[in-house]
Amino acid sequence: MTERAQVFSDATQSTGEAIILLESVDKYFGDFQALANINMRVGLQEVVVVIGPSGSGKSTLIRCINRLEKHDRGRIVVDGVELSDDIRNIQVVRRETGMVFQQFNLFPHLTVLDNVTLAPRHVRQLPKREAEELGMKMLERVKIPEQAQKYPGQLSGGQQQRVAIARALAMQPKVMLFDEPTSALDPEMIKEVLDVMVELAQGGMTMIVVTHEMGFARAVANRVVFMSDGQIVEVGTPEHFFTDPQEDRTKLFLSQIL
C-alpha cells in the first residue's frame, strides 16, 4: 500500500477489497493541468462523494475512470483491469462501470425501453425477450415502468435521469459513476432522482458521485472527497468533513455553499 493510500484508508469506513485504484494520476488539457497527482482507493460497496468548486477536476476524475478521458500519467485500475490504450481493456472496464451524466444523454431516437435494453442486447448479446424483461425490471427499480414505450423527449427531466440510471444499471455494473446527476434538474425533480440513488447505495452498490447535494453526501456517503485545482485537498467521513474540516480551502468552500 502506498503512503497516500494509507492516508485514505484511515477515513474509509468500508473494509472491503479495493475495486477502484488511482495512483499518481495526472491529466492535461493542452497546457492546463486538470488532475494533479490523484491517489484514491474505493472499496467494494463504498459510496464516495466528490465535491469542489467548478473547474476543480471532479468530472474529469470520474470520466478518467471509464476512459471517457485518457489520463496522461499514473495508473487507474478498475476491478483488476488496468486502463491502457488497449481497446479490449477499455471495453471490459466500461462494461463493469455504469455512468450517469448531468445532461442525461438519453438516445432521443429510441424508446425508453430501447434505451435501457440497447447495451444488454448489443454488448451482452442477450436475446431481445430476455433483455426486455431485464429492462422492465430496471425501469421498475427506478419506478417508471409505465413510461417504457415513450420517447425520452416526452418525459420530464427527473424521469429522464431515472431512465438514464436504469440504462446504466441494465448492464449490471459493479460500479456506478454519477457526474452531477441533479444539476440540470428543476428543484422539484431533484428528490425523485436522489431517492433512487439513496436506494441504490443502501442496496450495496459501489458509487462515486460528483454532486452539490450536501444532504445526499451526509446521508449516504462513506467518504467525502474535496477537490480544488485538480488536486484532492481533503478526504474524510461526512461527520468529520462537514463539522471539522482541516484545510482552509475546504472551510472556504463549505462557507460558500452551506
Next chain:
Amino acid sequence: MTASDTVDIQIPEESLQPIEPGLRGWAWVRRHLVSTWYNAVLTLFMAGVFAVALWWVVRFLFVTDFEILRVNLALMMVGGFPRDQLWRPSAALIITALLIGVIAGMATASALERARQSEVEFTAAGPLTLVRRFWPLLVFIVAVLLLTQTLTPWLIAGASLVSGVGGYSIGRVLPSAVRRFGLVLVVVLLVAIYAVLSGGGIGWDQWGGLQLNVFLTVAGIALAFPLGLLLALGRRSTLPALRVASVAYIEFIRGVPLITLLLMGIFVIGFFLPSGLRPGNVTRVLIAITLFESAYIAEVVRGGLQSVAKGQVEAAQAVGLSPWKNMRLIVLPQALRNTIPAMVGQFISLFKDTTLVIIVGMIDILGASQAANAQAPFLAQGLHLVTLPFVGFAFWVGSYTMSREARRLERKLGVGER
C-alpha cells in the same frame, strides 16, 4: 427604487396587440387585407397579378393546340424505345405499381402492429388521404392520359391501379414472419422490372424520355448514397490515408462541373477499359452521376454527423458499445434524420440535373421536347411554348412530391423536437 419609479406599462395601440384567434369573415378581411390604405393598395395590386396569371393559365390550357404533345407523347415518355416493344415499359409500370403497393402494405401492417404493442392509436391512410397526398402526381397522370390517342394507356393506368391495390392487400395480410423477408420480394420485383425493360436485346442505351430521367435519378440515388456515406465516414476517420483520400475525392469532384464529368464519362471512360468491357452510354452517364452525387451527399452526411451531440457518443461508449455499433445504432440514425432537408434538396437537384444528358446526345424528356420541335410539321412554329411547360410540369410534379414526402417523413421522425 420606490414604487413611483416603476415603469407604467401602457396598453399597446391596437395594431400591436396580439391578433385574436378565430377572426372570421369581414373582420378577417379588414384585419388582414385592408387594414391601412397601403395594405389595401397592395391587396388590390396582388389580386390583379393573380387574376392575370390565372387568365394566362386558363387560356393556355383551353386555347393551345396540344397536337405536338399528342403526336410525341411516346417520345416524351420513353424516348427512342423500339415502338414494337412498348408493352415492355407498360408491363414495367404495372410491376412498379405492384412493388409500391406491396411496400406500402407491409409498412402499414408493421405500423399497425407496433401501434398495437405500444397501445397508440393508428389508422391506415384511406384512398382520400392518398389523393390529397399525391395530387400533383395524379394531375400529371390525368394530363398524360388526356393527351393519348388510343385506349391502351388508359388500360395500362387501370391495370397499374389494380396491381397497386392488389400489392397493397398482399402486403397487408403477409404474416410478420414472412414480412421479415420482404426485402427479398422487393429485390425480386426490381429484378423483374429490369428484366422486362431490358429483355429482347434492348439495352439501357435505348432507354429515353421521362423514363430515363427517373431511372438515372433513382439509380443515381441508390448508388451514390452508400458511396457518399462511406466518403463522409472516411473524411472523419482517424486513419490519415483514408481521410486524405476522402477529402481529395470530395474536393476534386465538387470542383468540377457535372457537364464536364458527363462528357468525361462518355469520352474518357472508354479509353481506360478494354473494348470488350466498355459500358454503354447510359451506364457511363450513370457512373458520372454517381461519382458526382456521392461527393455532395458525403458533405450533407458530414453535416449530419457533426450535428449529433458529443454526449450521445459518450453515453454509448459508457455502456460499452463498440465504435462500430456506436456509429450504426446511435450516431448514424440521428445524423441521417437531421440531414433529410438537405438530402432531399440534393435529390431534387439530381432529378433536374438528369436533363443535362442531352449534352451527350441522349433523348431524355427535354431532349424529346427539342426533337419534337425539329419535326417537319412542328418546325419553327414557336411550339416550345407548348412542350417546355409540359416538361417543366413533369419535373415540378416529381420535385414537389419528393419535397412533400420528405416533410412528412421529417414530421414523422420528429426532426427538431428533442
